[in-house]
Amino acid sequence: MTDTLGTAKVTGQAGPLQGFRIGVTAHRRAGDLIEALERRGAQVLHAPALKIAPVESDEALMAEIAAVIAAAPDIVLVTTAYGLRRWCEAADAAGRGEELLAVLGRADIYVRGPKxxxxxxxxxxxxxxxxxxxxxxxxxGLAIGAGVRGKVVAVQVHGFTDAAALAQLRDAGATVLTVTPYRWISAGDGDRLSQLIDAVxxxxxxxxxxxxxxxxxxxxxxxxxxGKGDAFLAALRSPPAADSPHTVGPHTVGPHSAGGTAAVASAAVGPVTAAPLLAAGITPLVPERFRMGALxxxxxxxxxxxxxxxxESRSGLLEVRGQALLINHVPVPLAPAPLQLLKALIGAGGSVCSQAELAATLGLGGHALHMAVSRLRAALPDPALVETVVKRGYRLRV
Structure with a gap:
């Protein structure tokens, strides 16, 4: 379920995402994504940045439909299934559905994918x-290869116009018309977006x-x-490791293996979605198949x-999963600083971590580090699991 702040609360049996907190920016099909993440045990902060404008009030779309019918394009590029359906629905609503289908039926149609x-x-x-x-x-490139010089090309764009692609068509000699069956407007949904930005x-x-x-x-x-742009970008920009899972760069998508090092990982459903992130210096995870399920x-x-x-400790299994501590698979409340301290100590595998090393890793001063140690000990079934090594630092008894 979701509270008034858009944070979905984990209920029922624990899943592979228990303890993890995931931000969702989607509007269309957000319910499907949130349900799938919750079902796997995640907590979800939903903050739609944009929503799709109602088709019946889109005068610009009606004008674009009229222009396409009048021009009878030689070539039509369809980029999304949803866009084509909205295009036809809008034409039907305007009483011009049959005219549009007749025009499209005479054109060479090229599609971006199976959907x-x-x-x-x-x-x-x-x-x-x-x-x-x-x-x-x-x-x-497919359309240009087939020949567009002297022809009219209608392009169904998908809310984020690829200016470079349109320029390539024009440079190849085409007359280009665009149709935008869905346009994005501000979601205007309270202050959820600001909360998501703060959380990142x-x-x-x-x-x-x-x-x-x-x-x-x-x-x-x-x-x-x-005003938090620098901190927001810093949290997302830490580059994933060279062999991180499906990180996407300007040219390649890598194989799956170890995870990245960003404080907050970003994940995009495909390279088009990833483009603004890459331009901002953020390297997102991108699945090899550009589908919600694959994401x-x-x-x-x-x-x-x-x-x-x-x-494994003498008090049982200690596990840090995202934002949660589990002791013998039972969640135990713990503030972020002591939680990250425990994660660092577990990562050391029983070796001593110096105070300077922990302070630098966690961004904590001397007093704050001591407070984090005290709070961690208070949360554990045996405070002695966190051992002070005199003049050296701390280690976890494993």
């Missing part, structure tokens, strides 16, 4: 080709998820305007491998 192809065929149409890697760049800046989330490029851009802009699986794999540490 877009499915929507085209569900509308009773056929396509002339599909992008090999489900990107707008390869879709544009304070490093109280384990992963921040993005499912659309406009939402990613909006969150970055909101963070910059909030969820990647988040689970990343957190299980990178976000959980455990050790």
């Amino acid at each position: 877009a192809r499915g929507a085209v065929r569900a509308a009773g149409l056929d396509d002339a080709g599909i992008s090999p890697d489900e990107t707008t760049a390869s879709l544009t 800046a304070n490093r109280e989330l384990d992963v921040l998820t993005f499912t659309s490029a406009p939402a990613a851009d909006a969150v970055l802009s909101a963070a910059a305007a909030s 969820i699986r990647l988040v689970v794999e990343h957190l299980e491998e990178a976000g959980a540490v455990q050790v």
